[in-house]
Amino acid sequence: MAQIQQLENLPFIEYGTLTVDPVNNQHVYFKLNDSKTYLIELSEEGYAERVTRSFPTNSPYKRFRQGVSDAFKISTCARLKHIYRRQNVRDFASFCDSSRLRSIAPKVTQSVKENYRLVQKTLAESPVNGFGFRHLKSEHSDYYIAEDPTQESYCVPKKPIKDSVSGRSKEVCALSKELVALKTREEKYNFVAKVYRNRQALVKKAEESPAVCKSQIVSPSMVICENGGKDLHESLLKSYRRLTPSVFKNVCEFVAQQHSNNIILGDIKSENCVKKGVGEQVRLIDLDDMRPLTAAPLSLDLGTETLLTDNLFTKLVEGEKQAYFNADNYALLLTMMECSSFSIRHELDPNFLRVRPQVSVCNSRNTSSFSNWINKNILEPYRPAVIEFIKNPSVHTLPKSIFELMDWDNCQVTY
Incomplete structure (x- = not known):
């Protein structure tokens, strides 16, 4: 099973502070003791419109371990937005105290606990494919979680790319500054696990060269590549x-x-x-x-x-x-x-x-x-x-x- 943090080791929320951005008063920062900062974007009236979370890492695998909010629609961000959507956050931040904030913590903590229980259950039920990955699906993304904890895991958005670049056998289905996801165009072009295992050492050795972009096959129809331009x-x-x-x-x-x-x-x-x-x-x-x-x-x-x-x-x-x-x-x-x-x-x-x-x-x-x-x-x-x-x-x-x-x-x- 993929190395997901155990519930007893999770940094659950105990307290927090609201801080209005002195430069842009439509931004409020909400810090929790889980090492993450939540940015609350406010409407003109001061109500929460959007909540985003900053991660201490860019690794999709670690992001998955720290939240998996998208995967199961139980989100700390969504919970905070729900709490503040009818509350004038600017006014609230001016007089709130830690005791008021601590009263919010149990609600958010419960959501996080439910989230991770569902993650663990789903991972346990997901088989490992021939390439060493578990495939988890959400409404907006596909997660490929490596069985080997030393190996990178990936999150691939499902949103299609307009004017996607395609070749003879594969086409680009997701793109970021760091990674490119390619899927096979037809089943006949799918990767075969046995062939992959036989060639894995050869390709990994070749990818040590600066002339080659690193890649990882995560399923019979999907390969994740380093974005080389x-x-x-x-x-x-x-x-x-x-x-x-x-x-x-x-x-x-x-x-x-x-x-x-x-x-x-x-x-x-x-x-x-x-x-x-x-x-x-x-x-x-x-x-x-x-x-x-x-x-x-x-x-x-x-x-x-x-x-x-x-x-x-x-x-x-x-x-x-x-x-x-x-x-x-x-x-x-x-x-x-x-x-x-x-x-x-x-x-x-x-x-x-x-x-x-x-x-x-x-x-x-x-x-x-x-x-x-x-x-x-x-x-x-x-x-x-x-x-x-x-x-x-x-x-x-x-x-x-x-x-x-x-x-x-x-x-x-x-x-």
Whole structure:
């Protein structure tokens, strides 16, 4: 059972004080001995309109332990609002004393006790899913409570997001400054607990890199991710902007490290790259297709077809191992190019590139655009080899990792 505080250890209310904000007299603070402050927002007449509570932590799990008010509609905030909704709080605060406030405490304490009894009962009845979480539902949120007390727990609002960003298999269903919740679009894309357990150590090790956003699968249809910023496809490629290739340095180093350990990523694309502010490095999300090269069958996950070629695709289906490294490198190079070159971005536009090319997106008509980018961003000794690779990734192989081939100190955008 999740580690919820026992009733006898709860900091129940014994006293409190009302304080009118000296700057804004429509705000009154009500402090209780449970380490939290309640803000009462007043109407013009001085009656309570809204009560909110400040938490000493930003952890959703600890918030859940400290209140769970939303989950069961028994709220200290609601109780305080009920008490003060017909009372002029400003006038009351001016002459109230501690004895009057103590008379309120038993009512609030009873609500808190009922709240926690219901929490404990519901948790005890909720099964632990294959990912190690108990799922509790409320009117406004879904709670995913980790069975392991050392693991983070999560609260996901049910309010839908307008114009939600979606990919091939998942879509954003909740968003905050710290976290992004993604749910699968169809049942066929749901996560399988057995596969997750087999890959968990691999992914957690990868998430130690600064180039990767941390994530946690909490149910077959839900994954919670660190908010690493907007994905490049939405924020960059749909606008007339470019990024200097140097912002991919951490990502290129990460891919090189994984390849040296015979691990492939399988789904590198601009939609799976995110970035926050100016000067920040690009980071990767969605490592669902990441796996050791020895994993079988290899041909189940073939990456993003628009960043493949027919010839390379055929070799992937046949299970040729070198083709998987080439596919990662080809997709990474094209992603970097489309983010930093308008002309190459046009070549990769799905409205223009309607079918997967036979040999490469680089051909006799547009070679100059790719050559220009390579000449400005690749170290001189390796430029011919990179051009040959871009022209035919199913036949040619890069002499080194992209991280070692890039001229990081002199990266430039191209037209």
